[in-house]
Amino acid sequence: MLTFTLRRLLLAVPTLLVISLVIFLVVDLAPGSPMSEIPLTIPPEVRRKMIAALGADQPVFVRYLLWLRQFFWVEPASLFDGWFGTALADGEQRILSWQSRSPVFSIIGQRLPQTLTVIGTAYIVGILIALPIGIYSAYRQYSWFDQAGTLFAMIGFSVPTFFSGTLFILLFAVWLGWFPTKYDTQLEVRDWASFWQQARQMAMPVMTLGLANAAAISRYMRSSMLENMGMDYVRTARAKGMSERTVVLKHVLRNSLIPVVTVIALGIPSIFGGAIVTENLFGVNGIGAALIGAIQANDIPMVQTLAFIFAVLIVLFNLIADILYGLLDPRIRYE
């Protein structure tokens, strides 16, 4: 198991390097300029100087190598400095966003907590809704509950979040006035009143995303349960006179969870990636909103760094899912 993990980790290094180069080239070759959003009243000479001040006029490979150095040396060094008070990264240029001239990693640091709270909660809520629906739907296949569960999943799959989100805003914020439409990122939870406020402002984004997440996971859960229900060991367990509860919740559920856990683990990088549409819609200043804003403004360092972090997370969680699979399923062993 250890050698397997090490081998996979070592293999990940060249993979990630190639990914970083591809992302860099794609982002760089995409049409547009960091100056495309500024008003036309700013004359071309001034624009040229602004681009030069950003360093955007350098050849693409110079910028790529500089970015690699900043990402793998300057940023970890400055993080280390922050923790231990050393001065490894003094005088070094950190990765700066072109839009805001702030270090990209401080922006990510500012935004990650919001994304994790909102998207993470939505993911957990989604799982909590999906598992019971999946289990009971499979146990009572083709019952009215199963049909209702299928309908729910169908709606969750097919209604895009920009539509369900807007619908929720109109329904719960404009007509009923229960929830605020804009997420207040400055709110600090200190007492019950502010906790209540936080819960109210999280309600709509969490509902929007939870619905979409629950739909997918409930279908995986259902099909995995169905597959196991027909197995011989289930008949054996019933023949031994075990209660239905034990058969379903102990024997079938445990075995059915194996693929579902993998699916859930593979979905975790998307929590860090944020939800572009939902975050934008409700004004949650998460990673997804940062990414779309950076893409619109052609803020290449920001887009590049975020996209690369997502790539790292996806590679990492693929590995974690594989290891988890081996731990959960005794039939699978990595040597």
Next chain:
Amino acid sequence: MNMKAALLGAAAVLGLAPAAFAERGTDGEVKLTFPQAVSIMNPYLTGGTKDILAAAMVLEPLAVVDPNGVLVPRLAIEIPTVENGGVSADLTSITWKLVPGLKWSDGSPVTADDAVFTWQYCTDPAGGCSQATKYDGVASVEAVDPSTIKVTFSAPKPNPYTAFVSGLSPILQKAQFANCLGAAAPTCTDANTMPIGTGPFKVTGFTVNDTVTMAMNENYRDPAKPAFASAVIKGGGDAESSARAVMETGEFDYAWNTQIPPDSQAAMAAAGKGQFVVAFGTLVERLEMNMTDPSPDLPEGERSTVKAPHPILSDIRVRTALSKAIDRSILVEVGYGAGGKPTCNVIPGPEGWASDNEGCIAQDMAGAKALLDEAGWTDSDGDGIRDKDGKKLSILFQTTVNPIRQDFQALIKDWWTELGVEVELKAIDPGVFFGGDPGSPDTFQKFYADVEMYANNSESPDPESYLAQYLCSKIPSPETQWQGENINRFCSADYDALHAELTKTTDLAKRQDIAKKLNDMVTKDSMVVVPLVHRGTLSAHANSLGGVQINAWDMETWNTADWFRIK
């Protein structure tokens, strides 16, 4: 009648009285929302209006422009003029006097050195200052004494109110930015996001591209202002959601740039929580006619350059016919509602500067058809498309991807098709269209199309520099890496000569007269530029927010010191 007027006046004074006697910081918090979030608070390092709007609540210039286009002193005692001796008789220098006792929000005194430093900061060649044009022609800025600033120009300057005037060119604190000159400018993150200013508010918290929190500035020069103890600007989302947060749910007090479809405007106004306000500046949505041939058959280097005149649009009768076929009132109704009005001018305001040219407003399809007949474009083969010498009257019409512009394209295509013109439409990503990348065929400067549509405006009420874009020397070409503002490739010796005269004229009435003539030369006299809609900026504020005076000539947040809560 007089009695009634007097009573009304008295009532108005009484209505305003609570504001006049209000104390600083008694009205709680004012909440603003922008569809685009604030990225940075230093106006010299950004071109984004959203950033400069936020900065204008904190940083102040020597003078601002009020909603009527008139200069109002801010950090200066008065506006220097030739009459009061502030501007030298030969127009080569201007001397500003600072208000005595001015303090930064950290309590230190504001001196003339800060202004000198600001000039050095923005003119440093490695700094990439976005407002560098404000300091064009400035030879030096000196501190004559701690409260006197003398700006000397390298040549007589009829409009000396550029440097340190308007929210685009505020004064920075030397002590805070001293280590941020030139190439170091972007690395001063703290200074760039939390600048120390003299305005009614000071920054207390800044999350990039999300929220700016501000508290009242205890050292603000007027002890009774601002009425609000704190302010918040929340960014992100879109125009629709910003407008909704003010007009329907009442979560915010002010929303900037709420340009939404006319039917949504009406629906939101009906909720009764707020109102839309509109300010008309100089922003004009226009059609630009290409005077050069964009045909792909031409070799690179000749395509869309002055070497190849346009085979169809070089004829003024065709350009005029295309303009006559358009019903501008319908365009306004469909696209902008209260936020627009039909126009025939490139310079639609301020009042004294706008030409009385209104000939294009009424649609004249018959006249347009007659003009094309006269020009020799007839439908000889009966396929519904006019032709001449075996060449079809066919036009490629491009603009950016934008729902209103696509509506406009469809409407205009209908009108032109009725005229017998074949129209091909093209929509380009705005990032590419305005990106200015010389390698891309789709930039608005390269103009590989016959007609294109976008909006542009003058950055100051005085349009001298704006009108300079139609000079022959500003034509984009391969030699200039396709940079240049003369998109139409219009070139007229008369225009150049008249513009040169404008740069030397000081008398306001004469300047306005010349500007009107220049405006007419590119619009009704030549039909090179076909203006469509004079666009305003539409914003929304809650009914409970008082003191809002929307301003097209400076930042909308120019008078946040005077905003108050209506109780």
